Amino acid sequence: MTTIRLGFPADWAGFRAAARALVAANTPPGQITWLVGDEPDLFADNTPPPANDAPITVPRRFVDLAETTIMANDPERFGLLYGILFRIHQGEAALLHDAADPAVHRALMLAHAVRRDIHKMRAFLRFREVTDDGGTRHVAWFEPAHHILEANAPFFVRRFATMAWSILTPDRAAHWDGTTLRFGPGATRADLPEDDRFAECWRVYYRAIFNPARLKLSAMLSEMPRKYWKNLPEARDIPELIAAAAPRAGAMLAAPPTPPRPARAPPAPVTDPPTTEWEALKRQAGACRLCPLWEHATQTVFGEGSTTARIMLIGEQPGDQEDLAGRPFIGPAGQVLDHALRAAGLDRPALYITNAVKHFKFEPRGKRRIHQKPNEAEIETCKFWLDQERAMIEPALIIALGASAARALFNRAITISRERGKLIPLNGATSALITIHPSYLLRLPDEAAKRREYAAFVRDLRLALPYMA
Numbered sequence: 434m435t436t437i438r439l440g441f442p443a444d445w446a447g448f449r450a451a452a453r454a455l456v457a458a459n460t461p462p463g464q465i466t467w468l469v470g471d472e473p474d475l476f477a478d479n480t481p482p483p484a485n486d487a488p489i490t491v492p493r494r495f496v497d498l499a500e501t502t503i504m505a506n507d508p509e510r511f512g513l514l515y516g517i518l519f520r521i522h523q524g525e526a527a528l529l530h531d532a533a534d535p536a537v538h539r540a541l542m543l544a545h546a547v548r549r550d551i552h553k554m555r556a557f558l559r560f561r562e563v564t565d566d567g568g569t570r571h572v573a574w575f576e577p578a579h580h581i582l583e584a585n586a587p588f589f590v591r592r593f594a595t596m597a598w599s600i601l602t603p604d605r606a607a608h609w610d611g612t613t614l615r616f617g618p619g620a621t622r623a624d625l626p627e628d629d630r631f632a633e634c635w636r637v638y639y640r641a642i643f644n645p646a647r648l649k650l651s652a653m654l655s656e657m658p659r660k661y662w663k664n665l666p667e668a669r670d671i672p673e674l675i676a677a678a679a680p681r682a683g684a685m686l687a688a689p690p691t692p693p694r695p696a697r698a699p700p701a702p703v704t705d706p707p708t709t710e711w712e713a714l715k716r717q718a719g720a721c722r723l724c725p726l727w728e729h730a731t732q733t734v735f736g737e738g739s740t741t742a743r744i745m746l747i748g749e750q751p752g753d754q755e756d757l758a759g760r761p762f763i764g765p766a767g768q769v770l771d772h773a774l775r776a777a778g779l780d781r782p783a784l785y786i787t788n789a790v791k792h793f794k795f796e797p798r799g800k801r802r803i804h805q806k807p808n809e810a811e812i813e814t815c816k817f818w819l820d821q822e823r824a825m826i827e828p829a830l831i832i833a834l835g836a837s838a839a840r841a842l843f844n845r846a847i848t849i850s851r852e853r854g855k856l857i858p859l860n861g862a863t864s865a866l867i868t869i870h871p872s873y874l875l876r877l878p879d880e881a882a883k884r885r886e887y888a889a890f891v892r893d894l895r896l897a898l899p900y901m902a
């Protein structure tokens with residue numbers, strides 16, 4: 434017997450190297466024992482694995498299938514895949530096109546189960562915030578059905594690049610510190626910190642989108658199986674929502690038509706499924722109650738623009754007109770910004786534009802609503818949404834317009850006059866550019882100062898031009 438010992442359960446590189454050498458040496462599948470880590474070897478008289486010195490050709494189709502199937506939680510998977518590869522090498526060139534072949538069928542089923550598990554992990558992983566002497570980190574617990582952590586971790590790196598996080602599973606853990614991804618030993622659910630402030634946000638969001646008249650229990654359980662519920666804060670409300678669904682739906686049918694909403698009513702539940710990641714995020718932010726600013730504002734003003742933008746602009750918060758229209762930078766400051774962007778050669782539709790704080794903070798004065806600067810806590814709280822936008826857009830350059838935006842980006846107070854107009858490397862492949870907020874230009878008292886500062890603003894924005902390509 435030949436024993437192959439792989440480093441960990443989804444050790445694709447190890448399997449690939451061993452399988453190539455074994456096929457090149459014409460080793461039949463029945464002659465191989467596959468072991469992982471320190472599993473005991475029951476065959477004392479085994480022969481060493483052959484050296485990989487003869488090149489072999491492996492069809493791309495097999496590589497695609499094997500890369501996924503190797504993550505399956507099936508002890509036979511290595512033998513199954515090697516058996517398929519051996520048969521292809523023995524002349525069954527079209528084997529992978531025969532889905533009725535028992536081995537191929539089994540491998541395809543396992544790959545399907547792995548892909549589903551990867552998708553569920555992306556959908557149902559919930560981070561909890563924990564702050565200690567080392568700063569703020571986010572920790573999530575997940576129990577995958579298959580060995581998918583290594584393959585899925587880069588997705589969370591891209592999505593939450595600016596957060597320090599750990600994903601704990603029973604077998605392995607992934608840790609990201611903002612720069613490096615590393616893997617360590619597994620953990621237990623008891624290692625998960627207590628519920629944090631975002632748990633309530635998930636619950637509010639879920640209650641807002643739950644439509645009792647559209648409840649189809651079997652479809653819901655297929656999409657959101659019960660085994661994931663224990664890690665989902667919003668799932669605590671599901672039994673109650675299901676129990677109340679029939680009477681609520683009956684009351685909805687019996688109720689008279691809903692009168693038009695007053696201008697500042699909370700957002701109505703949206704029941705159609707979101708069609709894009711951006712839309713899903715926008716809806717979640719629409720139900721946000723993480724800080725008190727939502728209470729008096731008309732609506733959440735989420736970012737807008739190109740979701741594949743290379744440049745992302747961050748302002749401070751929506752103003753009066755933005756609050757009413759639900760769009761960022763459409764009021765007087767937005768018009769100054771549009772003008773300056775054009776002068777700098779930047780195309781607004783190609784950019785993504787958002788604010789550090791998504792609700793309008795103001796002080797009522799007679800019939801007018803006077804802008805108030807968001808405080809540190811509000812900026813810090815709303816950064817949750819900014820981070821989501823940033824992870825989704827993955828811009829090459831982020832332009833911080835004014836001190837609140839710069840604070841959200843750098844987690845500290847920034848003196849604009851000292852830091853403006855230069856490119857500052859952030860983590861990953863992203864740079865930052867700090868400049869003034871266009872509303873500053875509107876507040877300048879004399880024309881000469883306005884012209885001078887506007888020219889400086891355009892000069893700053895021109896630094897972004899190379900990033901448009």
Ligand code: SF4
Binds near residue numbers: 723790818
């Ligand atoms: S300002 Fe931001 S954190 Fe506060 S309620 Fe609005 S969206 Fe949520």
